[in-house]
Amino acid sequence: MSLRQPEEENGAPSLSVSGSVATIRLRRPGSANRVEPADIDVVLAHCKALQTDGTVRCVILTGTGKHFSAGYDIGSVLNTREEGGREPGGGNAFVAMVDAVEALPQVTVCALNGGVFGGSTDLALACDFRLGVPSVRMVMPAARLGLHYYESGLRRYVSRLGLNAAKRLFLLAQELDAEAMLAIGYLDAIVAPEVLLDEARAIARAVAATAPLPSRGMKAALNALARGRWDATEVAQAELACLRSADLREGVAAWREKRIPLFRGQ
Numbered sequence: 001m002s003l004r005q006p007e008e009e010n011g012a013p014s015l016s017v018s019g020s021v022a023t024i025r026l027r028r029p030g031s032a033n034r035v036e037p038a039d040i041d042v043v044l045a046h047c048k049a050l051q052t053d054g055t056v057r058c059v060i061l062t063g064t065g066k067h068f069s070a071g072y073d074i075g076s077v078l079n080t081r082e083e084g085g086r087e088p089g090g091g092n093a094f095v096a097m098v099d100a101v102e103a104l105p106q107v108t109v110c111a112l113n114g115g116v117f118g119g120s121t122d123l124a125l126a127c128d129f130r131l132g133v134p135s136v137r138m139v140m141p142a143a144r145l146g147l148h149y150y151e152s153g154l155r156r157y158v159s160r161l162g163l164n165a166a167k168r169l170f171l172l173a174q175e176l177d178a179e180a181m182l183a184i185g186y187l188d189a190i191v192a193p194e195v196l197l198d199e200a201r202a203i204a205r206a207v208a209a210t211a212p213l214p215s216r217g218m219k220a221a222l223n224a225l226a227r228g229r230w231d232a233t234e235v236a237q238a239e240l241a242c243l244r245s246a247d248l249r250e251g252v253a254a255w256r257e258k259r260i261p262l263f264r265g266q
Helices: 037-051 074-084 093-102 119-125 151-161 163-171 178-183 193-208 212-227 232-243 246-257
Strands: 011-018 021-027 058-063 067-069 107-112 115-117 129-132 137-139
Touching: 011 037, 021 037, 037 093, 058 067, 058 193, 067 119, 093 119, 093 151, 107 119, 107 193, 115 119, 119 151, 129 178, 129 193, 137 178, 151 163, 151 212, 212 232, 232 246
Parallel strands: 021 058, 058 107, 067 115, 107 129, 115 137
Antiparallel strands: 011 021
């Protein structure tokens, strides 16, 4: 399947699918790809479509122009304060969007084409892998704004980067350059701008060479472990499904016959 939308058009996040790779692109370069309230419903719709798409094995998230994203529209944060009351997360729709990206069954790669700020640092952390260009930098200014961050974002920072790095970023609002982001594990690699998407697609090809059932099952289990919500019964069921799968028989046969396996997700 191939679905393509204009990449340079200024507007809502786009979704394009080519073969087994989907790309979600932030498309507001005039405002450094700031996430507007209307964009959240669009990304949620993209995630809902991808949840049930068994042909897509990898999702690439990237931005248009010089920046990845300036984060959530600050005016919308203030509206959340007024509307959210005592609801966990303050009724923040941005939280639901980031959690939906994390919950995608496909392997996700964030291709950071430029600076990443505020809530969009968590959006990138919701992805399984992150690549960044040499000019990339990040800052989490919540404390400077008087904002207490939401639970799932704090958890992602600690589980991905460690407690000390999370404290530096949240409590001191430190700005990090690409090398510092690599050092704390925020980036998996620094790549030249002209090959950023090529490197992301290389990860997608590596994913496509693996069996879909264990890939999805192990991603879900690892994320549950990071959340402290490990379900041993659920993991055992996923393991048993793979042991009974045709793909396991195909994988073992291909290994013995020294050929490339043909997995069907069954």
